[in-house]
Amino acid sequence: MSVPVGHYQYDRIDRDFLQARIAEFEGQVKRRLDGTLSEDEFKPLRLMNGLYLQLHAYMLRVAIPYGILDSRQLRKLGQIARRYDRDYGHFTTRQNIQFNWIRLEDTPDILRELAEVDMHAIQTSGNCIRNVTADEYAGAAADELVDPRVHAEILRQWSTLHPEFTFLPRKFKIAISGSPNDRVAARFHDIGILARPGEDGAPVFRIFVGGGLGRTPVIGEELFDSVREEHLLATLEAILRVYNAHGRRDNIYKARIKILVQAIGVEAYREAVEAELGQMDLEQYRLTPEAVEAIRARFAVPLLEAPDDADAVLTQQRRDDPLFDRWVRSNTHVHRDPGHIIATISLKPAGGIPGDATSAQIERLADLADAYSFGEIRITHLQNVVLGHVRKDRLRDLWLGLSEVGLAEANIGLIGDIVACPGLDYCALANARSIPIAQKLGARFADTALQAEIGALRINISGCINACGHHHAGHIGLLGVDKRGEEFFQLTVGGRAENGAAIGTILGAALPEDETVDAIARVVDCYLGRRESGETFLDTLTRLGHEPFREAAYEAV
Amino acid sequence: MKRPVRLEAGQKLVLTANRLLDGRTVWWSAEGTWVPHIGHALLLDAEEAQVQLAHATEQAQHDGVVGVYDTAVQDSVPPEPVTVREKIRAHGPTVHPEFAVETAQ
Known part of the structure; x- marks a missing residue:
């Protein structure tokens, strides 16, 4: 088989490991079914293999490392959707895919099918380092300074089954980009990494720490400006060790690294990391040019030939x-x-x-x-x-x-390009349904000419405070809340995940579900009516402040 | 043992869980079995529910279910869950009518 373009080529060791892992999980499933394992014992084991129990069925979350697939892998996902699910899959905000209608007893077979194309569901859940995400234009964009995929792969290998970091205080998310234009929400990650060429041409890494969304949204702070490539793994190891040692384990809501960084301050965190680095055997963690090149050699490079015209x-x-x-x-x-x-x-x-x-x-x-x-x-x-x-x-x-096949919608970056979590239609954690609101908004602003006229405006919808829909980072954000068993939505405006990351500001009291779409339409109308030439929604919001938009949202309430 | 739920007028309790094999939503029936249709769910007063819940939880592995709990429904035929969450569990995701679960069969 030829080396795939864009992602790492597995070898026998990788494949043998996957088979061993599947056999292990198959044994765990059997013991769960015969009662040898209780649900409490089995739950962390299935979560480590990406298997959740949701409202209607098991959900399997399959890892797509740094978001890149080859066509045989994608075809396999389609086959799994048809054979084991209900003929569809759901792509997530972590560049993964979820199947919503999985049977527990089918899971080992599904994992075997995934392994046929070098895929798995390991570490897509649990308190470990999750799928490392990367710039979706990696290796292609004109504005890119460093292709981040080779280092994303290095991080994948470093973080997979890392013995120290399998039981962290809480889940841990890393994103990496090599563009000056942040397309990975680097400052909303536990660790965000921006690569650029150093003075000698070798990559250096700017590292943010302690960002995140969820119950306590925080913009990550710069920990280091220019980590050299050879020290990248040692630095990340030290950051994780400090978190693992000092992160809270007594309160799930205060267990993420962002809470620790906020509690002690980024300077103290940096000192702790430097102290850890000072006692580590750095040679053991040194990322040599040869090691990097060995990984790079497992990626095929596309032959970019095009006619002159x-x-x-x-x-x-x-x-x-x-x-x-x-x-x-x-x-x-x-x-x-x-x-x-x-x-x-x-x-x-x-x-x-x-x-x-x-x-x-x-x-x-x-x-x-x-x-x-x-x-x-x-x-x-x-x-x-x-x-x-x-x-x-x-x-x-x-x-x-x-x-x-109905995939030519012209709406990327526009109001129709809505991000939404599965919400209460599927998710056991959700308080409200995200998808129906997204559908209503999509229908309300279906006209692509209108979307182009409105311009850059991103709507993000989360069905609960866990913020899988990244509502804090939406230009307009919606958070579903439960009030006595009924769905309400809290509106935020002004969030952004790109350069100049900002957390959206809450406009006011949560609105009943059936008033939410109209309220957003009035917010959009307010923008269209008051914008000046060339302004985006965020520009107008910045110039006018929140008050006109708050008044528009609540004028009919 | 958890304290009895305070029910409003016209409400009863039903027991619900997910099936171990496939995760499907199931309801405790008058026949003492777990069934996929809420129309067959056994309606319980708060104190009855406490006893049945303890029994069903103890029998969960034997009965092939996970996560047994009680939830309030309107005392009607068929019973209708009070919260949006339980309505969705009873009837299926609202965004896929083709996956709707019948109330009774």
């Missing part, structure tokens, strides 16, 4: 077809190669379920990836899909292919 062809096609032009405007990004372009495929059809894709769509995406992007697919933390290396003169053919 590729750009001219695309320009002409855009002139000839306004609908295609609109899609290109919203759903593409500049590639580092002038003959190529990055295409983002929206999983947010008007009135649809954010992040859901049917088996047929998943398999068609795999075919399109083979035809147009070296068989490589990226899942974004905004619940969309990216084909990273599309020849410009073939982009319209891709768009036509997407149209055939």
Whole structure:
């Protein structure tokens, strides 16, 4: 088998490990079914293998390391959805995929099928280091300084089954980007890493620590500005050790690293990390250029060849077809190669379920990836899909292919590109349903011309305070709350996850579910009525402050 | 043992759980079995529910269920859960009508 473009090629050791792990879990499932293991004993074991028990069924969360798949892996996910689920999968805000209708007794078989394509569900739950996320345009974007995937893979290998970090005080999330434009919400992670070239050309890493959303949203603080590549693992190890030693284990709501950093201050945390580094055998953790190159060699590099007139062809096609032009405007990004372009495929059809894709769509995406992007697919933390290396003169053919399976929505970064957690329709933790509100908003703003007129405006919806829909980081955020068994939604405005990260401000009392969509429509109308030329929603909000938007939201209440 | 739930007028309690094998929502019936349709759920007063809950929890592994608890319903035919959460558990996700669970079968 050839080396896949975009992600690490497994070897025999990786595959043998997966088989051993599956056999272990199969034994645990058998012991659970025969009663040898109680539910209390089994629960942490199944969670370590990505298996949750939700409202209607078991849910299996499958890891997609740094969000990158090859077409055979994507095809396998489509087959699993068809065979073991109800013909669809849900892409998550952690660049993973969830299957909502899984049977416990089928799980070992599903894991075996995943292992056939070098996939698993390990560490997609539990108090461990979760799936490391990365820039969805990694290795493709013109604005990128360092391709973060090789280091993301190094972090994956370092964090997988790390003996010290399997039972942390709480879950731990790491994101890495190599672009000056933060597309990974680095400052809302337990550790956010921004790579750039150092003076000698070798990468250095700016490290933020203690960010997060959830019950206590916090913007991460810079711990180090320029960690050298050779010290990256030692530094992360030291950060985790300090957290593991001092993070709270007496209160689940105060157990994340952000609480520890807030409690002692980032300076004290830095001192503790430096003290830890001072007593570590740094040579043991040294990331040598040879080690990095050995990992890099397991990634195939796409051969980016395009005809000289590729750009001219695309320009002409855009002139000839306004609908295609609109899609290109919203759903593409500049590639580092002038003959190529990055295409983002929206999983947010008007009135649809954010992040859901049917088996047929998943398999068609795999075919399109083979035809147009070296068989490589990226899942974004905004619940969309990216084909990273599309020849410009073939982009319209891709768009036509997407149209055939309902995947040509022109709304990336616009109001229809809503991020939503599964909410109370599935999730055992949720207080309110996220998806129906997303569907109503999607239908309300279905007109793509209207969406383009509104411009950049991101809506994020979470069904509970755990904030899987990242509502704190939404330009408009919705948090579902339960009031005596009924659904209400709290509105926030002004959140952002990109550069200049900010936590949204609560506008006022939570609104009943059936008043929420109208309230948001009034907030949008307020913006459209008062914006000045060239302003985005966030620009107008910054200029006017929250009060006009608060008045608009509550004017009819 | 947990204290009896305070029920409002016109409300009863039912016992619910998830099936161990596939996680499906189930309800405790008058026949002393776990059934997938809330229409067959046994309606209980608060004190009766306490006794039945203790018994069902003890028997959970034998009966192949997980996470037994009680929840309030309107005393109607068929019974209707009081909270949105339990309505969704009883009838299926609201966003996929094709996956709806019938009240009784």
